[in-house]
Amino acid sequence: xxxxxxxxxxxxxxxxxxxxxxxxxxxxxxxxxxxxxxxxxxxxxxxxxxxxxxxxxxxxxxxxxxxxxxxxxxxxxxxxxxxxxxxxxxxxxxxxxxxxxxxxxxxxxxxxxxxxxxxxxxxxxxxxxxxxxxxxxxxxxxxxxxxxxxxxxxxxxxxxxxxxxxxxxxxxxxxxxxxxxxxxxxxxxxxxxxxxxxx
Numbered sequence: 001x002x003x004x005x006x007x008x009x010x011x012x013x014x015x016x017x018x019x020x021x022x023x024x025x026x027x028x029x030x031x032x033x034x035x036x037x038x039x040x041x042x043x044x045x046x047x048x049x050x051x052x053x054x055x056x057x058x059x060x061x062x063x064x065x066x067x068x069x070x071x072x073x074x075x076x077x078x079x080x081x082x083x084x085x086x087x088x089x090x091x092x093x094x095x096x097x098x099x100x101x102x103x104x105x106x107x108x109x110x111x112x113x114x115x116x117x118x119x120x121x122x123x124x125x126x127x128x129x130x131x132x133x134x135x136x137x138x139x140x141x142x143x144x145x146x147x148x149x150x151x152x153x154x155x156x157x158x159x160x161x162x163x164x165x166x167x168x169x170x171x172x173x174x175x176x177x178x179x180x181x182x183x184x185x186x187x188x189x190x191x192x193x194x195x196x197x198x199x
Contacts, residue, residue: 031046
C-alpha cells in the first residue's frame with residue numbers, strides 16, 4: 001500500500017464489509033497502479049464475485065486523500081472511485097486509475113453526473129464505450145455511502161463507461177435522463193464490450 005496505510009486499511013475494511021456483509025471478509029486484493037506519464041500512483045481494491053457472481057468490485061482506496069477541486073476551490077471532502085465490471089478486470093482498473101490520475105495531476109472536476117471524455121477511447125479505440133460517467137453508487141444496495149475518516153468526509157462515485165451516442169444524449173437531455181436509461185438495463189452495462197443503450 002501507499003504512504004496512507006492506516007487510511008487505506010480503513011477504506012478496504014469498509015469496502016469489504018459493505019460488499020460482502022462480513023466484518024472479517026478477506027477475499028480481496030490491493031494493487032498499486034502507476035501513471036506512465038508522471039509520478040502519480042493509486043491503490044486499487046479488487047474483490048471478485050461482487051456485487052454479482054460474474055462481476056468484480058474495484059475501487060480506489062487512497063484517491064480521497066488528495067485535494068479535490070471544483071470551480072478552482074478546494075472541497076471539504078474526498079472522493080474515491082468505484083466500479084462493477086465484467087470481463088477483463090485489469091482493463092477497468094487501468095481506466096479507473098487513469099481517471100484518478102486526471103483528478104490528481106490535472107485537477108479534473110468530479111461530482112455526480114460528471115463525464116471524463118475520451119478516457120477509454122485513448123486506452124482502447126476498438127471499444128464501443130469511449131467515455132466515463134460518474135454516478136452515485138447504485139450496485140451495492142446503498143452500502144457504499146459517505147463516511148468520515150478522522151473528521152474528513154469521503155464519498156464514493158461509481159464509474160460507468162458510456163458510448164459516444166450516450167454522451168451525445170447526455171449533452172442534449174442531461175445526465176439524469178441518461179442515468180435512468182442506463183439503470184433500466186443495469187445488469188447489461190458492466191461489460192466494456194457492451195452495446196449502447198441509445199441507438
